Amino acid sequence: MNTIKYxxxxxxxxxxxxSCNDDEGTDLxxxxxxxxxxxxxxxxxxxxxxxxxxxxxxxxxxxxxPSQQASKYQATIEAGLKGLSPAxxxxxxxxxxxxxxxxxxxxxxxxxxxxxxxxxxxxxxGTNVLTGRNLTDDVITVELLLIFxxxxxxxxxxLSDDNVDANDKSFLSVxxxxxxxx
Numbered sequence: 001m002n003t004i005k006y007x008x009x010x011x012x013x014x015x016x017x018x019s020c021n022d023d024e025g026t027d028l029x030x031x032x033x034x035x036x037x038x039x040x041x042x043x044x045x046x047x048x049x050x051x052x053x054x055x056x057x058x059x060x061x062x063x064x065x066p067s068q069q070a071s072k073y074q075a076t077i078e079a080g081l082k083g084l085s086p087a088x089x090x091x092x093x094x095x096x097x098x099x100x101x102x103x104x105x106x107x108x109x110x111x112x113x114x115x116x117x118x119x120x121x122x123x124x125x126g127t128n129v130l131t132g133r134n135l136t137d138d139v140i141t142v143e144l145l146l147i148f149x150x151x152x153x154x155x156x157x158x159l160s161d162d163n164v165d166a167n168d169k170s171f172l173s174v175x176x177x178x179x180x181x182x
Contacts, residue, residue: 039063044113046139052080052108061111070109078105085159087150095146096153097129104146135171135178140164 041062042049053061053073064072081101082088088101095104107130114130115121121132124142133139140162148159169179 039065042066042111044111045108045143047143048077048108048111051084052077066110066112069111070106072109074102074105074109077109078102081105081147085148085156087148087155094151096149096151097146098151135167138162138165 039062040059044066049058049061053076057073057076061069061073078101081104087093087095088104092100094100097104099107113133116128116131119131120128121134122128123130123133123137123139124145125137129142141160141164144162145153145160148156150156153160167179169182171177171179
């Protein structure tokens with residue numbers, strides 16, 4: 001398990017444990033978080049690192065803070081978009097968002113998950129794009145559509161869908177919302 005995921009898991013369990021504790025004497029100020037922590041993985045936009053970043057640069061990409069990712073990796077991602085997708089083969093070709101390969105590579109290079117504070121939270125709902133992410137959002141299909149679908153999502157239909165339309169189990173309607181384990 002990646003270090004950052006492990007740290008997040010441990011901190012989540014600690015926070016959950018203390019939030020469920022009826023002991024009024026718990027002193028959260030005495031928790032010891034000393035030590036050295038290293039950013040080891042990012043996943044604001046799943047599959048971007050997997051597809052576009054060369055194997056020998058993946059760990060470095062994961063350790064790069066988002067504000068520096070575009071300057072370091074935009075050209076690599078742009079070359080990948082042009083090499084993988086006929087939707088970006090010609091100068092001026094754009095995706096359904098109206099973004100050409102350079103502009104879209106700039107969006108993808110910064111691995112953060114945007115959040116709309118005044119509108120729907122969704123990866124894509126037909127109108128809103130990259131304003132957050134719901135558990136039910138089909139993130140990989142949206143990414144495939146934006147990479148291979150061209151200006152109207154119709155350019156490469158065989159490459160524009162992962163054909164996984166839902167989670168294998170229903171999500172809960174109350175916190176923690178995740179589907180129950182097997």
